[in-house]
Amino acid sequence: xxxxxxxxxxxxxxxxxxxxxxxxxxxxxxxxxxxxxxxxxxxxxxxxxxxxxxxxxxxxxxxxxxxxxxxxxxxxxxxxxxxxxxxxxxxxxxxxxxxxxxxxxxxxxxxxxxxxxxxxxxxxxxxxxxxxxxxxxxxxxxxxxxxxxxxxxxxxxxxxxxxxxxxxxxxxxxxx
Numbered sequence: 068x069x070x071x072x073x074x075x076x077x078x079x080x081x082x083x084x085x086x087x088x089x090x091x092x093x094x095x096x097x098x099x100x101x102x103x104x105x106x107x108x109x110x111x112x113x114x115x116x117x118x119x120x121x122x123x124x125x126x127x128x129x130x131x132x133x134x135x136x137x138x139x140x141x142x143x144x145x146x147x148x149x150x151x152x153x154x155x156x157x158x159x160x161x162x163x164x165x166x167x168x169x170x171x172x173x174x175x176x177x178x179x180x181x182x183x184x185x186x187x188x189x190x191x192x193x194x195x196x197x198x199x200x201x202x203x204x205x206x207x208x209x210x211x212x213x214x215x216x217x218x219x220x221x222x223x224x225x226x227x228x229x230x231x232x233x234x235x236x237x238x239x240x241x242x243x
Contacts (some may be wrong), residue, residue: 191217
């Protein structure tokens, strides 16, 4: 089994400031090969350029893959799921959104093929926050839940940028 984490649009996202590497280390320690995709231009370049870079990484995304995305990284997951031929094991969307939230995002598409996206994952988990400062809030989470089903978890954790995400880690334990 493997997991791929797609970070948000912060240019220093993979430096260890956020939770990505902690979650990757936890999963790796339990035998789940985990990669934090390094996309320093995420949300600063056209989506097609970001997807081209991901394709160049030669990632194998299949039925043994868990996809984890944070903020703008969730939009990358939607774009990937629209083109898969085999459903992934699970998708975790942290501070996800699919509607404009008052900010400019190059990862956000005008529309998504929700039926294809839904059929390309066995499970969806959405974490959104009532007090998200970037409007990736409970309303965005409800929109995702309405499209995808799964499990919607609403918290008061801002934009989920803390280094430790015990709830996410505990939910991922079902795979090891």
